[in-house]
Amino acid sequence: MSSTTPGSTTTATETASAAAAVPPRTAVIGLGAMGLPMARHLAGALPVTVFDISAERRALAVADGAAEVTTPADAARDADVVLLAVRDQAQVDSALFGPDGVAPALRAGAVVLLTSTVGPDAARATATALAEYGALLVDAPISGGPTRAGNGDLLIVVGAEPAALDRARPVLDRLASTLTVIGGNPGDGQALKAINQLLAGVHIAAAAEAVALARGVGLDPRTVIDSLSQGAAGSFMFADRGPRMAQAYGDDADAVEVRSRLDIFVKDMGIVTGIAKNAHVPVPLASAAEQLYLLGERAGLAGRDDSSIVTVLSPVSEGDR
CATH class of the missing domain: 1.10.1040.10 (N-(1-d-carboxylethyl)-l-norvaline Dehydrogenase; domain 2)
Incomplete structure (x- = not known):
C-alpha cells in the first residue's frame, strides 16, 4: 500500500487499494481536457457520476459507464469523493459554493479532491471554507496531459490530512502512476x-x-x-x-x-x-x-x-x- 509519509513517492504498481473493499462513489465535476479522460478511466473501476455544463461532454462520459446529472449538487449528493477538474479558482468557487454547488450537498464523511492548479493560498482558503460544511480537502494537482489521464498514468502531488487522504486513496491510485505525498496540509501539493x-x-x-x-x-x-x-x-x-x-x-x-x-x-x-x-x-x-x-x-x-x-x-x- 502506498505510504502516506510526507515527502514519499510511490508508484501505482507498488500500491494496493486495500481501502477500496467498497469502491467509493465518485463525482467528477468538470469534463474538460483532463476531467473527461479521468472520468472515463475512473468509470472503468468505480461508480462515477459526472457534471459539466456541456451535455455533449457528459454524454461522452456516459458512453464509458458514468452516470450524468445536471448540477454539481446532484453529482455530489451521494458521493464519497468529489473530484474537481476545473480551470481556475473562480470555477472552483462556483462549483463548490455557487448556486446548486457541491458544498451544501456533501454527505457526511465525503472529501473534495482538488486536481486543478490554483496556488497554495487558494487551496488553503478552499479548505477553510469547506471545513464550515464539515468537509475535508485533498489538494492533489495533476500533471501528464489528457492521454496519460485516460490511462491512469498521471503524476499527482498531494497535500492532505491523513484521514482525508485515506478516503481519496482509491481514486488517486486509479489515476496515478506516481503519487507523491508532499505534506499533510492543503496547499502543500499546490506548492x-x-x-x-x-x-x-x-x-x-x-x-x-x-x-x-x-x-x-x-x-x-x-x-x-x-x-x-x-x-x-x-x-x-x-x-x-x-x-x-x-x-x-x-x-x-x-x-x-x-x-x-x-x-x-x-x-x-x-x-x-x-x-x-x-x-x-x-x-x-x-x-x-x-x-x-x-x-x-x-x-x-x-x-x-x-x-x-x-x-x-x-x-x-x-x-x-
Whole structure:
C-alpha cells in the first residue's frame, strides 16, 4: 500500500487499494481536457457520476459507464469523493459554493479532491471554507496531459490530512502512476505543482526560442527537433511541443491539436511568480516566460495549444503555406 509519509513517492504498481473493499462513489465535476479522460478511466473501476455544463461532454462520459446529472449538487449528493477538474479558482468557487454547488450537498464523511492548479493560498482558503460544511480537502494537482489521464498514468502531488487522504486513496491510485505525498496540509501539493509548472513553462518557452532561431537561420525546424531531442539539449517539452511548433508553419497548421491551452500557462506562471515574490525568491526565467505567454494571449492565442507561442517569436508568413 502506498505510504502516506510526507515527502514519499510511490508508484501505482507498488500500491494496493486495500481501502477500496467498497469502491467509493465518485463525482467528477468538470469534463474538460483532463476531467473527461479521468472520468472515463475512473468509470472503468468505480461508480462515477459526472457534471459539466456541456451535455455533449457528459454524454461522452456516459458512453464509458458514468452516470450524468445536471448540477454539481446532484453529482455530489451521494458521493464519497468529489473530484474537481476545473480551470481556475473562480470555477472552483462556483462549483463548490455557487448556486446548486457541491458544498451544501456533501454527505457526511465525503472529501473534495482538488486536481486543478490554483496556488497554495487558494487551496488553503478552499479548505477553510469547506471545513464550515464539515468537509475535508485533498489538494492533489495533476500533471501528464489528457492521454496519460485516460490511462491512469498521471503524476499527482498531494497535500492532505491523513484521514482525508485515506478516503481519496482509491481514486488517486486509479489515476496515478506516481503519487507523491508532499505534506499533510492543503496547499502543500499546490506548492510543488507550482515548481513543476515553473520548469514546464520555462522549457516550453526555451523550445519556442530554439525553433524560432532555427527558422531564422534557415534550418528545417523538424530536422532540428528530431536531432536535438536525442541529445543533452533535449527535454520532454522540446520533444513533445516541438513537432507541434513545427506544424504551425505547415499546410496543416489549422489541425494542431489543443492538448494544453496557452492561457493555462498565463494562469500558472502568474501563480509561480506570485509565490516567488511572496517568498522573496528571484525567478528571472519564469518571469520572462510569463511575459511571453501574456504576449501570446494578447495576440489572440489564448485558446490555442501552448506550442503556438512559437509564432509570437517567429510569425507565420505567406511563404509558410
